[in-house]
Amino acid sequence: MSASPGSWLWLLRNELRLNWRGIGGSHLWLIAVGGGLLWACMHWAAWVALPGGYKFFQMMLKVPILSGGLFWVSVSLLVSQAMTSTVTALIDRGDLDLLLSSPLSQRTIFLVRGLSIAVSVSLLPAFALLPVAHAGLFRGFPGLMAIYPVVISTALGCTAAGMLLTMTLLRLLGARRARTAGQIMAAFIGVAFFLVFQLPNLLPADTKRAFAAWLNTGMQESGPLGPASALWWPVRAMLGEALPLLAVTAGGIGGFFLAVGLTYRRFISGTQEAVTGGRASSAKDSGAGPLFRSGLVRVLLFKEWKLVLRDMQVISQALLQILYLIPLFFLGFRSGHQDQYLTPGLVAVTAMLCGNIAWITINAEDAPELIATAPVSVARVLWIKAAAAVLPVLAALLPLSVWWSLRDPLAAATLLLCGTGAMISAALIQIWCPRAGNRRDLKNRHKQGGPGGYIELAGTIGWVGIAACAGGYWRWLPLAAAVAAAAALTAWFLGRGAREAIWG
DSSP states (O other): OOOOTOOOOHHHHHHHHHHHHHHHHGGGHHHHHHHHHHHHHHHHHHHHHTHHHHHHHHHHTTTTTHHHHHHHHHHHHHHHHHHHHHIIIIIISSSSHHHHTTOOHHHHHHHHHHHHHHHHHHHHHHHHHHHHHHHHHHTTTTTGGOOOOOOOOHHHHHHHHHHHHHHHHHHHHHHHHHHHHHHHHHHHHHHHHHHHHHHHSSOHHHHHHHHHHHHHHHHHSSSSSTTOGGGGGGHHTTTOOOOHHHHHHHHHHHHHHHHHHHHHHHHHHHHHHHOOOOOOOOOOHHHHOOOOOHHHHHHHHHHHHHHHHHHHHHHHHHHHHHHHHHHHHHHHHHHOOOOGHHHHHHHHHHHHHHHHHHHHIIIIOHHHHHHSSSSOOOOHHHHHHHHHHHHHHHHHHHHHHHHHHTTHHHHHHHHHHHHHHHHHHHHHHHOOOHHOOOOGGGGGGGHHHHHHHHHOOOOOOHHHHHHTTTOOOGGGHHHHHHHHHHHHHHHHHTTHHHHHHHHH
């Protein structure tokens, strides 16, 4: 079907083309072929699982909090994705000033941009659920085709929620601050249900029993969480039940067009503010002159920390790992050293967080030519930059290690040794196997960072394995240590050419 230039269909096709390029990058066709093969396997699995899976799902609806809870967890992730995409469409793309100067309708521009966000939001749920709908059609369960309108309506509803939240921030904070606040809020929403599910583990025993009693009462037939509750209508709609399907479809589609009608004018003004926003304040305006301090280590450490803290977009991209780290610390302070999975989890999260900071300080340096021409050894500068990545995360890990040392010295030593080793390994790999990048591309650093990203992942797995072996699986300790050592050696030998080209 051809679309005339300037029509909404023509604009939508262009938006989808840009989104598709952004997903695949240089590996577009590899992702398409691999995804197609996986989707075919998922169709076969759905065909085999029916009709037994259909009967099992109907039985689950008698206690729908499991399937319904999974649905709302997915919704939180989709709203988070919609907020991130809205911020990108509003500010980062930088092409709306050109569109606004065209004779196209502003409402049409905003509608098409919202539809493109909804399509990107729907990709993962459609990929996961549509094989069940197709298998159901040919296995005698045509009601499962209701998955189509439920997926579409859910994507539109999540897009509407993301747009409204972003526009609210835009109205309250302005375009520049709303960009940062939107990314941070998207990270919080994406991990909100994980944090909520961790709350019962942090409650006192009496409160936990009272909560369990309330939950049991609420799950009764007439309770707010019972099988007849409207909270679980989206799950029932997927099976083709008429009233839930009608309500979910009307809510999603109606909410999307309502969000477009309520926010597109503010969207346009916010975009213009982002493009023609006020000038940044200077040191002269603030009345404060430059402040110089002596000491190379001190100056470089504070310089790196200041640059990271000043860039809120980078902080928002790393915030998700910090949020996952918070409940782990709480569990640790509640005598969690007895949990054999807690120490490896802490090691993994701290290593990934340190790796992100090390990539920013070492490989995403804004002015590498100044570093190279400074009257200081490049090797010394790189070691200080690595320390700037390790020290903050290590400072967060130390209080928990000290707390554990009073109760279980072995667990404390394991956490401190493996956590420090994993962080140092992640930082060293950034030095030994470097690849220059832009700090704005932090979330894509593993995809764009060449072999260094995979080597870093292997090193983290090795240190996590060492932490797990210290919990009682000693016979596997040599293998885990060999993986960690092999990752470091591979980075050293494989990155010789890159070190010569970048660091000289």
